[in-house]
Amino acid sequence: MPVRKIVKIDEEKCNGCGECVPSCVEGAIHIIDGKARLVSETYCDGLGACLGECPMDAISIEEREAPEFDEAAAVEHSARKTMKQAVHSCPSTRMMSFDRPLGAPEKRPAETPDRSMLSNWPVQLTLVPPHAPFLKGADILLTADCVPFAYPNFHRDFLQGKSLLIACPKLDDCEAYLDKLIQIFRNAQPRSVTVLRMEVPCCGGLTQLVRQASLESGVSVPIQETTIGIRGQVLDLA
Structure with missing residues:
Protein backbone atom coordinates (compact mmCIF):
# COMPACT_ATOMS: atom_id res chain seq x y z
CA MET A 1 0.00 0.00 0.00
CA ARG A 94 -25.75 23.40 11.37
CA MET A 95 -25.75 23.79 15.13
CA MET A 96 -26.65 27.27 16.36
CA SER A 97 -27.33 28.76 19.76
CA PHE A 98 -29.09 32.10 19.87
CA ASP A 99 -28.37 34.99 22.21
CA ARG A 100 -31.05 34.10 24.74
CA PRO A 101 -29.39 32.54 27.82
CA LEU A 102 -30.72 29.13 28.79
CA GLY A 103 -32.14 28.82 32.27
CA ALA A 104 -32.94 32.54 32.42
CA PRO A 105 -36.32 33.01 30.74
CA GLU A 106 -36.77 36.47 29.29
CA LYS A 107 -39.73 38.31 30.78
CA ARG A 108 -42.03 39.86 28.24
CA PRO A 109 -45.50 41.41 28.22
CA ALA A 110 -48.44 39.06 27.77
CA GLU A 111 -49.61 41.18 24.82
CA THR A 112 -46.57 40.13 22.73
CA PRO A 113 -47.06 36.35 22.42
CA ASP A 114 -45.63 36.21 18.89
CA ARG A 115 -41.99 36.74 19.91
CA SER A 116 -39.84 33.66 19.35
CA MET A 117 -38.36 31.92 22.37
CA LEU A 118 -36.35 29.46 20.27
CA SER A 119 -32.75 29.30 21.51
CA ASN A 120 -31.21 26.49 19.44
CA TRP A 121 -30.98 24.94 15.99
CA PRO A 122 -31.52 22.27 14.74
CA VAL A 123 -34.54 21.08 16.67
CA GLN A 124 -35.47 17.75 15.03
CA LEU A 125 -34.18 14.95 17.24
CA THR A 126 -32.73 13.06 14.26
CA LEU A 127 -30.57 16.06 13.30
CA VAL A 128 -29.33 17.10 16.75
CA PRO A 129 -25.89 15.69 17.69
CA PRO A 130 -25.72 14.27 21.24
CA HIS A 131 -22.76 16.56 21.98
CA ALA A 132 -24.55 19.76 20.87
CA PRO A 133 -23.43 22.53 23.25
CA PHE A 134 -26.97 23.84 23.73
CA LEU A 135 -27.93 20.54 25.39
CA LYS A 136 -25.17 20.59 28.01
CA GLY A 137 -26.74 20.89 31.47
CA ALA A 138 -29.89 22.29 29.85
CA ASP A 139 -33.58 22.09 30.62
CA ILE A 140 -34.69 20.13 27.56
CA LEU A 141 -38.17 20.35 26.07
CA LEU A 142 -38.98 17.27 23.96
CA THR A 143 -42.21 17.97 22.15
CA ALA A 144 -44.35 15.99 19.75
CA ASP A 145 -44.46 17.46 16.23
CA CYS A 146 -48.15 18.37 16.48
CA VAL A 147 -48.05 20.28 19.77
CA PRO A 148 -46.97 23.73 18.47
CA PHE A 149 -49.83 23.62 15.96
CA ALA A 150 -52.44 22.69 18.54
CA TYR A 151 -51.29 24.93 21.41
CA PRO A 152 -51.40 28.63 20.44
CA ASN A 153 -49.01 29.97 23.10
CA PHE A 154 -46.35 27.28 22.77
CA HIS A 155 -43.42 29.72 22.80
CA ARG A 156 -44.65 31.82 25.69
CA ASP A 157 -45.85 29.03 27.99
CA PHE A 158 -43.44 26.17 27.31
CA LEU A 159 -40.39 27.04 25.22
CA GLN A 160 -38.71 29.94 26.96
CA GLY A 161 -35.51 29.01 28.76
CA LYS A 162 -35.40 25.49 27.28
CA SER A 163 -33.49 23.66 24.57
CA LEU A 164 -35.98 22.28 22.08
CA LEU A 165 -36.14 18.82 20.52
CA ILE A 166 -39.07 17.64 18.40
CA ALA A 167 -40.07 14.11 17.40
CA CYS A 168 -43.00 11.90 16.44
CA PRO A 169 -43.15 8.45 18.08
CA LYS A 170 -45.72 7.20 15.56
CA LEU A 171 -44.02 8.13 12.27
CA ASP A 172 -40.33 8.14 13.17
CA ASP A 173 -37.77 5.47 14.08
CA CYS A 174 -38.23 5.03 17.83
CA GLU A 175 -35.28 2.65 18.15
CA ALA A 176 -32.99 5.30 16.67
CA TYR A 177 -34.57 7.91 18.95
CA LEU A 178 -33.90 5.78 22.02
CA ASP A 179 -30.25 5.42 21.05
CA LYS A 180 -29.98 9.18 20.43
CA LEU A 181 -31.61 10.03 23.76
CA ILE A 182 -29.28 7.65 25.61
CA GLN A 183 -26.32 9.42 24.02
CA ILE A 184 -27.78 12.83 24.89
CA PHE A 185 -28.26 11.83 28.53
CA ARG A 186 -24.68 10.57 28.77
CA ASN A 187 -23.06 13.47 26.91
CA ALA A 188 -25.18 16.41 27.99
CA GLN A 189 -26.19 15.47 31.55
CA PRO A 190 -29.33 17.65 31.18
CA ARG A 191 -30.79 19.36 34.22
CA SER A 192 -34.35 18.30 33.38
CA VAL A 193 -36.51 16.97 30.55
CA THR A 194 -40.06 18.10 29.90
CA VAL A 195 -42.08 15.95 27.52
CA LEU A 196 -44.87 17.84 25.76
CA ARG A 197 -47.22 15.39 24.04
CA MET A 198 -50.62 15.26 22.44
CA GLU A 199 -53.55 13.40 24.02
CA VAL A 200 -53.53 10.65 21.36
CA PRO A 201 -52.27 7.33 22.81
CA CYS A 202 -49.30 6.89 20.43
CA CYS A 203 -47.83 10.16 21.69
CA GLY A 204 -47.20 8.55 25.07
CA GLY A 205 -44.30 6.80 23.39
CA LEU A 206 -42.22 9.97 23.79
CA THR A 207 -42.38 9.80 27.56
CA GLN A 208 -41.59 6.09 27.52
CA LEU A 209 -38.53 6.76 25.34
CA VAL A 210 -37.24 9.41 27.72
CA ARG A 211 -37.72 7.25 30.81
CA GLN A 212 -36.10 4.26 29.11
CA ALA A 213 -33.18 6.41 27.95
CA SER A 214 -32.66 7.71 31.48
CA LEU A 215 -32.68 4.15 32.80
CA GLU A 216 -30.30 2.73 30.17
CA SER A 217 -27.92 5.69 30.30
CA GLY A 218 -27.64 5.53 34.08
CA VAL A 219 -28.32 9.27 34.23
CA SER A 220 -31.14 10.24 36.57
CA VAL A 221 -32.95 13.37 35.41
CA PRO A 222 -36.24 14.95 36.57
CA ILE A 223 -38.84 14.16 33.91
CA GLN A 224 -42.16 15.99 33.58
CA GLU A 225 -44.95 15.15 31.14
CA THR A 226 -47.58 17.61 29.93
CA THR A 227 -50.47 16.49 27.74
CA ILE A 228 -52.16 18.81 25.23
CA GLY A 229 -55.64 18.18 23.84
CA ILE A 230 -56.31 18.21 20.12
CA ARG A 231 -58.30 21.43 20.65
CA GLY A 232 -55.29 23.09 22.26
CA GLN A 233 -56.09 22.80 25.97
CA VAL A 234 -53.69 21.59 28.67
CA LEU A 235 -55.15 18.29 29.89
CA ASP A 236 -52.59 17.01 32.33
CA LEU A 237 -49.38 17.86 34.13
CA ALA A 238 -47.46 14.87 35.49
Whole structure:
Protein backbone atom coordinates (compact mmCIF):
# COMPACT_ATOMS: atom_id res chain seq x y z
CA MET A 1 0.00 0.00 0.00
CA PRO A 2 1.50 3.38 -0.97
CA VAL A 3 2.32 6.21 1.43
CA ARG A 4 0.48 9.36 0.41
CA LYS A 5 -1.18 12.49 1.72
CA ILE A 6 -4.68 12.03 3.09
CA VAL A 7 -7.14 13.91 5.29
CA LYS A 8 -7.09 13.30 9.04
CA ILE A 9 -10.09 14.31 11.17
CA ASP A 10 -9.73 14.88 14.90
CA GLU A 11 -13.09 13.69 16.26
CA GLU A 12 -12.39 15.25 19.67
CA LYS A 13 -12.34 18.70 18.05
CA CYS A 14 -15.08 18.10 15.45
CA ASN A 15 -18.47 19.50 16.43
CA GLY A 16 -20.38 18.07 13.49
CA CYS A 17 -21.20 21.45 11.93
CA GLY A 18 -20.88 20.05 8.38
CA GLU A 19 -18.98 23.02 6.93
CA CYS A 20 -16.37 20.68 5.44
CA VAL A 21 -18.87 18.50 3.56
CA PRO A 22 -19.70 20.74 0.57
CA SER A 23 -16.03 21.74 0.13
CA CYS A 24 -15.09 18.13 -0.64
CA VAL A 25 -16.16 17.78 -4.28
CA GLU A 26 -15.28 14.09 -4.22
CA GLY A 27 -17.82 13.47 -1.48
CA ALA A 28 -15.25 11.79 0.75
CA ILE A 29 -16.54 13.42 3.96
CA HIS A 30 -19.95 12.82 5.51
CA ILE A 31 -21.42 13.64 8.91
CA ILE A 32 -21.94 10.30 10.67
CA ASP A 33 -23.20 10.08 14.26
CA GLY A 34 -22.58 13.80 14.68
CA LYS A 35 -18.95 13.74 13.49
CA ALA A 36 -17.20 14.39 10.17
CA ARG A 37 -15.71 11.16 8.84
CA LEU A 38 -14.05 9.84 5.69
CA VAL A 39 -16.50 7.43 4.08
CA SER A 40 -13.71 5.93 1.98
CA GLU A 41 -10.00 6.69 1.73
CA THR A 42 -10.11 6.04 -2.03
CA TYR A 43 -12.37 9.10 -2.44
CA CYS A 44 -9.90 11.49 -0.71
CA ASP A 45 -7.37 13.15 -3.03
CA GLY A 46 -5.35 14.52 -0.10
CA LEU A 47 -5.32 18.08 -1.47
CA GLY A 48 -7.12 19.48 1.58
CA ALA A 49 -9.82 21.66 0.07
CA CYS A 50 -11.77 21.05 3.28
CA LEU A 51 -9.05 22.42 5.61
CA GLY A 52 -10.04 26.06 5.52
CA GLU A 53 -13.72 25.33 6.08
CA CYS A 54 -13.37 23.79 9.56
CA PRO A 55 -14.09 26.33 12.34
CA MET A 56 -12.76 23.91 14.96
CA ASP A 57 -9.41 23.25 13.25
CA ALA A 58 -10.24 19.55 13.36
CA ILE A 59 -8.97 18.68 9.88
CA SER A 60 -5.35 18.25 8.84
CA ILE A 61 -3.31 16.43 6.18
CA GLU A 62 -1.07 13.55 7.13
CA GLU A 63 1.19 11.19 5.21
CA ARG A 64 0.55 7.51 5.82
CA GLU A 65 -0.23 4.25 4.12
CA ALA A 66 -3.56 4.49 2.33
CA PRO A 67 -5.22 3.13 -0.82
CA GLU A 68 -4.58 5.13 -3.98
CA PHE A 69 -7.03 7.92 -4.78
CA ASP A 70 -9.55 6.55 -7.30
CA GLU A 71 -10.74 9.56 -9.26
CA ALA A 72 -13.29 7.64 -11.35
CA ALA A 73 -14.84 6.04 -8.27
CA ALA A 74 -14.87 9.40 -6.48
CA VAL A 75 -16.68 11.10 -9.37
CA GLU A 76 -19.27 8.33 -9.49
CA HIS A 77 -19.72 8.44 -5.73
CA SER A 78 -20.07 12.22 -5.73
CA ALA A 79 -22.75 12.06 -8.42
CA ARG A 80 -24.73 9.48 -6.43
CA LYS A 81 -24.44 11.43 -3.20
CA THR A 82 -25.23 14.94 -4.49
CA MET A 83 -28.62 15.06 -2.84
CA LYS A 84 -27.26 13.72 0.45
CA GLN A 85 -24.48 16.31 0.42
CA ALA A 86 -27.02 19.07 -0.14
CA VAL A 87 -28.91 17.92 2.95
CA HIS A 88 -25.78 17.94 5.11
CA SER A 89 -24.57 21.32 3.90
CA CYS A 90 -27.86 23.16 4.33
CA PRO A 91 -28.75 25.02 7.56
CA SER A 92 -30.92 22.13 8.76
CA THR A 93 -27.86 20.43 10.26
CA ARG A 94 -25.75 23.40 11.37
CA MET A 95 -25.75 23.79 15.13
CA MET A 96 -26.65 27.27 16.36
CA SER A 97 -27.33 28.76 19.76
CA PHE A 98 -29.09 32.10 19.87
CA ASP A 99 -28.37 34.99 22.21
CA ARG A 100 -31.05 34.10 24.74
CA PRO A 101 -29.39 32.54 27.82
CA LEU A 102 -30.72 29.13 28.79
CA GLY A 103 -32.14 28.82 32.27
CA ALA A 104 -32.94 32.54 32.42
CA PRO A 105 -36.32 33.01 30.74
CA GLU A 106 -36.77 36.47 29.29
CA LYS A 107 -39.73 38.31 30.78
CA ARG A 108 -42.03 39.86 28.24
CA PRO A 109 -45.50 41.41 28.22
CA ALA A 110 -48.44 39.06 27.77
CA GLU A 111 -49.61 41.18 24.82
CA THR A 112 -46.57 40.13 22.73
CA PRO A 113 -47.06 36.35 22.42
CA ASP A 114 -45.63 36.21 18.89
CA ARG A 115 -41.99 36.74 19.91
CA SER A 116 -39.84 33.66 19.35
CA MET A 117 -38.36 31.92 22.37
CA LEU A 118 -36.35 29.46 20.27
CA SER A 119 -32.75 29.30 21.51
CA ASN A 120 -31.21 26.49 19.44
CA TRP A 121 -30.98 24.94 15.99
CA PRO A 122 -31.52 22.27 14.74
CA VAL A 123 -34.54 21.08 16.67
CA GLN A 124 -35.47 17.75 15.03
CA LEU A 125 -34.18 14.95 17.24
CA THR A 126 -32.73 13.06 14.26
CA LEU A 127 -30.57 16.06 13.30
CA VAL A 128 -29.33 17.10 16.75
CA PRO A 129 -25.89 15.69 17.69
CA PRO A 130 -25.72 14.27 21.24
CA HIS A 131 -22.76 16.56 21.98
CA ALA A 132 -24.55 19.76 20.87
CA PRO A 133 -23.43 22.53 23.25
CA PHE A 134 -26.97 23.84 23.73
CA LEU A 135 -27.93 20.54 25.39
CA LYS A 136 -25.17 20.59 28.01
CA GLY A 137 -26.74 20.89 31.47
CA ALA A 138 -29.89 22.29 29.85
CA ASP A 139 -33.58 22.09 30.62
CA ILE A 140 -34.69 20.13 27.56
CA LEU A 141 -38.17 20.35 26.07
CA LEU A 142 -38.98 17.27 23.96
CA THR A 143 -42.21 17.97 22.15
CA ALA A 144 -44.35 15.99 19.75
CA ASP A 145 -44.46 17.46 16.23
CA CYS A 146 -48.15 18.37 16.48
CA VAL A 147 -48.05 20.28 19.77
CA PRO A 148 -46.97 23.73 18.47
CA PHE A 149 -49.83 23.62 15.96
CA ALA A 150 -52.44 22.69 18.54
CA TYR A 151 -51.29 24.93 21.41
CA PRO A 152 -51.40 28.63 20.44
CA ASN A 153 -49.01 29.97 23.10
CA PHE A 154 -46.35 27.28 22.77
CA HIS A 155 -43.42 29.72 22.80
CA ARG A 156 -44.65 31.82 25.69
CA ASP A 157 -45.85 29.03 27.99
CA PHE A 158 -43.44 26.17 27.31
CA LEU A 159 -40.39 27.04 25.22
CA GLN A 160 -38.71 29.94 26.96
CA GLY A 161 -35.51 29.01 28.76
CA LYS A 162 -35.40 25.49 27.28
CA SER A 163 -33.49 23.66 24.57
CA LEU A 164 -35.98 22.28 22.08
CA LEU A 165 -36.14 18.82 20.52
CA ILE A 166 -39.07 17.64 18.40
CA ALA A 167 -40.07 14.11 17.40
CA CYS A 168 -43.00 11.90 16.44
CA PRO A 169 -43.15 8.45 18.08
CA LYS A 170 -45.72 7.20 15.56
CA LEU A 171 -44.02 8.13 12.27
CA ASP A 172 -40.33 8.14 13.17
CA ASP A 173 -37.77 5.47 14.08
CA CYS A 174 -38.23 5.03 17.83
CA GLU A 175 -35.28 2.65 18.15
CA ALA A 176 -32.99 5.30 16.67
CA TYR A 177 -34.57 7.91 18.95
CA LEU A 178 -33.90 5.78 22.02
CA ASP A 179 -30.25 5.42 21.05
CA LYS A 180 -29.98 9.18 20.43
CA LEU A 181 -31.61 10.03 23.76
CA ILE A 182 -29.28 7.65 25.61
CA GLN A 183 -26.32 9.42 24.02
CA ILE A 184 -27.78 12.83 24.89
CA PHE A 185 -28.26 11.83 28.53
CA ARG A 186 -24.68 10.57 28.77
CA ASN A 187 -23.06 13.47 26.91
CA ALA A 188 -25.18 16.41 27.99
CA GLN A 189 -26.19 15.47 31.55
CA PRO A 190 -29.33 17.65 31.18
CA ARG A 191 -30.79 19.36 34.22
CA SER A 192 -34.35 18.30 33.38
CA VAL A 193 -36.51 16.97 30.55
CA THR A 194 -40.06 18.10 29.90
CA VAL A 195 -42.08 15.95 27.52
CA LEU A 196 -44.87 17.84 25.76
CA ARG A 197 -47.22 15.39 24.04
CA MET A 198 -50.62 15.26 22.44
CA GLU A 199 -53.55 13.40 24.02
CA VAL A 200 -53.53 10.65 21.36
CA PRO A 201 -52.27 7.33 22.81
CA CYS A 202 -49.30 6.89 20.43
CA CYS A 203 -47.83 10.16 21.69
CA GLY A 204 -47.20 8.55 25.07
CA GLY A 205 -44.30 6.80 23.39
CA LEU A 206 -42.22 9.97 23.79
CA THR A 207 -42.38 9.80 27.56
CA GLN A 208 -41.59 6.09 27.52
CA LEU A 209 -38.53 6.76 25.34
CA VAL A 210 -37.24 9.41 27.72
CA ARG A 211 -37.72 7.25 30.81
CA GLN A 212 -36.10 4.26 29.11
CA ALA A 213 -33.18 6.41 27.95
CA SER A 214 -32.66 7.71 31.48
CA LEU A 215 -32.68 4.15 32.80
CA GLU A 216 -30.30 2.73 30.17
CA SER A 217 -27.92 5.69 30.30
CA GLY A 218 -27.64 5.53 34.08
CA VAL A 219 -28.32 9.27 34.23
CA SER A 220 -31.14 10.24 36.57
CA VAL A 221 -32.95 13.37 35.41
CA PRO A 222 -36.24 14.95 36.57
CA ILE A 223 -38.84 14.16 33.91
CA GLN A 224 -42.16 15.99 33.58
CA GLU A 225 -44.95 15.15 31.14
CA THR A 226 -47.58 17.61 29.93
CA THR A 227 -50.47 16.49 27.74
CA ILE A 228 -52.16 18.81 25.23
CA GLY A 229 -55.64 18.18 23.84
CA ILE A 230 -56.31 18.21 20.12
CA ARG A 231 -58.30 21.43 20.65
CA GLY A 232 -55.29 23.09 22.26
CA GLN A 233 -56.09 22.80 25.97
CA VAL A 234 -53.69 21.59 28.67
CA LEU A 235 -55.15 18.29 29.89
CA ASP A 236 -52.59 17.01 32.33
CA LEU A 237 -49.38 17.86 34.13
CA ALA A 238 -47.46 14.87 35.49
